[in-house]
Amino acid sequence: MADNLKSHYVIVGAGIAGISAVDAIREVDRDRDIIVINGENVEPYCRPLIVDVLRGEKSFDEIHLREPDWYKERNVTLITGDPASRLDIAGNTVELESGNTVTWEKLLIATGSVPSTPPIKGLDTVPSHTLYREDDIDALKAACKKGDKALLAGIGLIGLQAMTSLKELGVEITAVELMPKVLPLILDQKASEYAKRRLEEHGIEVIVGSGIAEFKPADGGDHPYAAVTDRGSEIGFDLLVMATGMRPELSLLDGTEIDIDRGIVVTPQMATSVPGIYAAGDVTVFDNWIEGHADLHAHWVNAFHQGRIAGVNMADGRTEQYRPMYLNSLSIFGLPIITFGSSRIDEPEDADVFIKENPGRPSFRRFVVKDGKLIAATLINDVQNAGVFQYLAREKVDIGDIASSLFEQDLAGMDFLYQHHEKVVSGENIDWPESMSLIKWFKKDHSHTRWGKKEAGEKSKK
Numbered sequence: 001m002a003d004n005l006k007s008h009y010v011i012v013g014a015g016i017a018g019i020s021a022v023d024a025i026r027e028v029d030r031d032r033d034i035i036v037i038n039g040e041n042v043e044p045y046c047r048p049l050i051v052d053v054l055r056g057e058k059s060f061d062e063i064h065l066r067e068p069d070w071y072k073e074r075n076v077t078l079i080t081g082d083p084a085s086r087l088d089i090a091g092n093t094v095e096l097e098s099g100n101t102v103t104w105e106k107l108l109i110a111t112g113s114v115p116s117t118p119p120i121k122g123l124d125t126v127p128s129h130t131l132y133r134e135d136d137i138d139a140l141k142a143a144c145k146k147g148d149k150a151l152l153a154g155i156g157l158i159g160l161q162a163m164t165s166l167k168e169l170g171v172e173i174t175a176v177e178l179m180p181k182v183l184p185l186i187l188d189q190k191a192s193e194y195a196k197r198r199l200e201e202h203g204i205e206v207i208v209g210s211g212i213a214e215f216k217p218a219d220g221g222d223h224p225y226a227a228v229t230d231r232g233s234e235i236g237f238d239l240l241v242m243a244t245g246m247r248p249e250l251s252l253l254d255g256t257e258i259d260i261d262r263g264i265v266v267t268p269q270m271a272t273s274v275p276g277i278y279a280a281g282d283v284t285v286f287d288n289w290i291e292g293h294a295d296l297h298a299h300w301v302n303a304f305h306q307g308r309i310a311g312v313n314m315a316d317g318r319t320e321q322y323r324p325m326y327l328n329s330l331s332i333f334g335l336p337i338i339t340f341g342s343s344r345i346d347e348p349e350d351a352d353v354f355i356k357e358n359p360g361r362p363s364f365r366r367f368v369v370k371d372g373k374l375i376a377a378t379l380i381n382d383v384q385n386a387g388v389f390q391y392l393a394r395e396k397v398d399i400g401d402i403a404s405s406l407f408e409q410d411l412a413g414m415d416f417l418y419q420h421h422e423k424v425v426s427g428e429n430i431d432w433p434e435s436m437s438l439i440k441w442f443k444k445d446h447s448h449t450r451w452g453k454k455e456a457g458e459k460s461k462k
């Protein structure tokens with residue numbers, strides 16, 4: 001017989017958004033029940049680190065978001081492997097696949113993203129993989145053999161991580177990107193040349209500006225399968241990885257009245273259009289403060305912050321507000337890249353573009369200034385002062401006349417930077433360096449004990 005459970009707080013999705021909401025709730029409300037519905041069959045884990053598991057650098061147990069006891073100690077019921085299947089908003093109830101139901105006072109939807117795969121002819125006739133969940137890792141690992149040739153469709157952030165991991169496993173790679181540049185959502189054409197060259201230097205064949213028209217079994221040759229590009233050439237492969245993008249996981253919302261515009265529309269307090277229901281993380285759409293329109297932005301640190309803000313607001317109704325960050329920090333075979341703002345736009349309208357590059361090193365810096373304000377930056381292999389630049393953009397600091405001095409880092413520019421550097425370090429008006437260090441710390445030095453201590457004792461400095 002089905003169970004009918006009740007809980008003051010119900011959280012659907014146990015990614016970083018869901019789990020950081022639990023943290024925030026427990027900071028202000030130690031008593032009322034929390035049920036977290038985890039749709040996966042394993043303990044909640046740090047999603048970006050699945051690539052470390054793929055290349056054998058970490059075991060799955062090392063990337064848990066929290067130790068199993070953590071939930072018990074905080075009086076949190078974690079329901080694992082039983083996804084939510086339907087929302088009954090009038091009855092404040094969520095139905096699970098098992099048939100059990102859970103009734104909420106406050107609900108958080110934190111269902112994240114799912115891979116988005118275009119309907120390419122013949123895709124169902126070849127074995128293909130995605131890279132998003134823990135079970136993708138096992139499947140991909142089992143399919144990879146040293147010396148195999150992988151075809152990677154899509155050279156965005158996830159495709160890039162797939163590539164570097166597969167390469168370390170001894171797999172040969174051809175990567176195809178529909179757009180005319182690699183990392184098209186974060187890099188302009190010129191910056192993307194640096195990224196492309198780095199990939200090629202590491203033995204990856206990169207084809208940009210070409211879609212895949214069809215997949216089919218190969219007619220002979222060294223590999224069992226082939227892709228036909230829209231330019232008509234054929235690429236043989238043993239293994240296909242589809243990294244063609246992500247979209248918010250909205251299936252639970254079918255037939256509900258919650259406002260959706262590609263993702264769940266939320267207020268800065270993470271409230272949806274239905275009272276008592278909140279949303280956080282990759283599943284949401286929110287205002288892009290730089291480009292001035294609503295945007296999706298799958299980003300771990302954003303999901304972390306949104307989850308916290310949703311949790312605080314659910315627990316005591318304080319009006320804590322979220323301000324998104326459009327910052328990406330990555331490394332391509334050791335080449336560090338930081339971007340923020342509308343860095344992907346090749347020819348920004350009514351804006352000045354400042355570029356400083358050293359192809360020999362190689363290094364590249366590009367800044368976009370509009371109406372005296374910094375609106376985008378790309379820093380490749382020269383990431384000094386990235387925090388200060390992000391601060392200047394986020395706080396809309398008027399850099400008017402000093403822009404070129406600033407980016408050249410001459411005396412006047414350095415002086416200006418250091419004045420603002422102090423504000424960033426002291427945390428005045430801004431908390432991003434701390435939050436960025438969260439994922440960096442998590443990536444470099446994952447340790448449950450330290451994470452646990454930080455939460456219990458050292459609350460974030462505001």
Ligand SMILES: Cc1cc2nc3c(=O)[nH]c(=O)nc-3n(C[C@H](O)[C@H](O)[C@H](O)COP(=O)(O)OP(=O)(O)OC[C@H]3O[C@@H](n4cnc5c(N)ncnc54)[C@H](O)[C@@H]3O)c2cc1C
Binds near residue numbers: 132133161249
């Ligand atoms: C390989 C990879 C590398 C990445 N690297 C980076 C990086 O370096 N930096 C960065 O900023 N971001 C990175 N990201 C993106 C980052 O992981 C996401 O932005 C972040 O995980 C979003 O968190 P979330 O909690 O919103 O969603 P998710 O992490 O997607 O978690 C949502 C959870 O909800 C579950 N769920 C969905 N539907 C239901 C349901 N009906 N019932 C119950 N549960 C449900 C899902 O299965 C999932 O477990 C990476 C992503 C991948 C895949």
